[in-house]
Amino acid sequence: MVRIASLVLCFLLLAGWVQAGELNLVADSSFSAGNSPWQAMGADEAGQFRGGGWDGPSCGRLWRGEQGEAFWIQEITELDPAARYRLTGYVRVEEPARAYLGLEIIGEDGTPAYRGASRQISPADGWVLLEHIFPGAEAKEVKLLAGGAFAGGMFWDAIELRRVESEAEAIARRLQALWDEHGRVYTGLIIDARGLRMQRGMSPRIYARDGREVYGTARVSADALLERGIAGYTRSLDEAVIHPLLSVSPEFPYTLGLILPALEVVGPTRSSVIISNEGADQIERWTQVYDFLGEGRVIFVID
Numbered sequence: 001m002v003r004i005a006s007l008v009l010c011f012l013l014l015a016g017w018v019q020a021g022e023l024n025l026v027a028d029s030s031f032s033a034g035n036s037p038w039q040a041m042g043a044d045e046a047g048q049f050r051g052g053g054w055d056g057p058s059c060g061r062l063w064r065g066e067q068g069e070a071f072w073i074q075e076i077t078e079l080d081p082a083a084r085y086r087l088t089g090y091v092r093v094e095e096p097a098r099a100y101l102g103l104e105i106i107g108e109d110g111t112p113a114y115r116g117a118s119r120q121i122s123p124a125d126g127w128v129l130l131e132h133i134f135p136g137a138e139a140k141e142v143k144l145l146a147g148g149a150f151a152g153g154m155f156w157d158a159i160e161l162r163r164v165e166s167e168a169e170a171i172a173r174r175l176q177a178l179w180d181e182h183g184r185v186y187t188g189l190i191i192d193a194r195g196l197r198m199q200r201g202m203s204p205r206i207y208a209r210d211g212r213e214v215y216g217t218a219r220v221s222a223d224a225l226l227e228r229g230i231a232g233y234t235r236s237l238d239e240a241v242i243h244p245l246l247s248v249s250p251e252f253p254y255t256l257g258l259i260l261p262a263l264e265v266v267g268p269t270r271s272s273v274i275i276s277n278e279g280a281d282q283i284e285r286w287t288q289v290y291d292f293l294g295e296g297r298v299i300f301v302i303d
Contacts, residue, residue, distance in 0.1 A: 025076055025161040026144060031060035042070035042147070049155060054090040054127045059157035062147060071147030072156060076103065079136040080163070087116065087134070089146055089159035090127045097121060097150030101130040101159070106141040113137070118148065127157070133164060168252040175254060178289055186258040186286045188246035188297035189215070192237065193262035193273055198302045201271025204231050206298075208280035209263065215283075215293055224296035231298045240299045248290075257299065258286055273300075 028036045031048050038060060040046030045063040053059035062070045079085065091099045102116015117132040146156045165173070178185045191206065206215035213219075220230055232245040237259070240246075246255040260282070262273035287293050 023162065026074065026159050029159045030056050030058060030157050032056065032058045037074050039073045040070065041073055042068065046070075046072070053155075054092075054157040056157070059155045060146075062150075062154045062156075064151050067149065067151040069147065069149050070154070071100075071145045074144045076142040076144050076161065079105070079139060079142060081136045081138050083136040084164040084166070085134055085136060085161060086131065086164050087144075087159075087161045088129060088131045090129055090157045091121065091146070091148075092123070092125070092127045092155050093121055093150055094123055094152035094154075095150060096123075097148055097152075097154060099128070099130060099148040099150075099154065101146050102132060102144075103134075103161075104143045104145060105137050105139045106143075108138065108140050110140070116145070168249070171249050171252040172254075175248070175252075182289050185256060185290055186292060187248050187255050187290060188243075188257045188292045188299065189283060190237070190240045190246075190257035190259045190299045190301060191262050191273055191275065192259060192301045193265065194301055194303050196262055196265040196273070197270060198262065198265045198273060198300060199270045200233055200302070201267075201269050202230075203271070204300065205267070205272040207266070207272065207274045209274055209277050210280075212280055214275065214280045215298060219293050220296045221294050224294065228296045230296055231300055233300050233302055235302065237301055240301050243299050245299060246292075246297050258282065258292075262300075 028038060030053055031038065040062060043062040044065050047061060048058050049061035050058050060072055062072065064070050087101060089101045098118060098120050100116060100118040102114055105113045105115065115132060115134040117130045119128065119130060121128045146159055148154065175185050203217055205213060208214055217230060228245060232243055234240045234243060241257055242255060246257050247253060260275050260279040262275060264274040266272050266274055
């Protein structure tokens with residue numbers, strides 16, 4: 001039951017994490033909508049420009065007759081304080097200018113904070129990418145600013161504000177893809193050696209009945225050996241299936257151990273086991289999906 005509950009929880013989390021980070025929080029990012037939420041400030045003229053955007057036929061144009069500041073402004077939905085975000089946008093100019101893309105974040109106390117990127121650009125640069133990555137924040141109000149100090153025309157396109165995928169979300173996405181393809185993803189191996197008087201050892205090995213060495217120090221990466229050692233031990237299956245050694249990352253709790261029985265304990269220290277040929281074939285097949293042996297994710301259940 002513990003194992004089933006763990007799987008249900010992890011894949012509910014996985015389903016949510018896979019979706020996270022896909023939504024662009026900027027509406028009408030390429031200034032193509034008829035009823036756009038963008039508002040202009042400081043420009044003599046502003047509007048949709050149909051003359052070839054960065055990624056489509058239109059973009060947003062600000063124009064000033066004299067040097068000064070002007071911006072496109074859009075209100076943004078609340079930011080998640082626990083998340084990280086990436087703000088990107090493309091800009092080009094008719095005259096040398098200082099371009100700015102960022103957020104004005106008004107805190108609960110009314111104090112504004114600014115997070116963004118600025119760059120000096122010239123007409124010869126063509127379309128220029130501005131990018132800024134920043135943590136979320138609790139805010140009373142958030143406004144996106146795309147503009148700068150310039151004269152003549154300044155054009156903006158493909159402005160996006162998205163959550164940055166966390167390590168847990170990246171792992172969830174990869175696991176979901178593997179699960180969809182293979183029906184499951186084993187993250188480790190559990191050998192049930194209870195009743196065979198197996199002993200803990202410095203270099204335990206797993207052999208198939210036909211003599212193949214399935215697992216040993218040569219099968220584990222040097223980094224995994226240094227970080228985790230060659231194997232873990234528990235006294236029960238309930239402990240084994242939730243053991244942290246079987247988790248692909250501390251950032252993501254999903255574990256699913258391939259459970260196989262040991263047939264015999266061998267070696268002078270009684271620290272190695274023999275499993276069936278069919279079990280060895282299963283291990284070989286599932287490590288093609290995720291190489292849990294190379295990561296040293298092996299648990300022995302002993303008395």
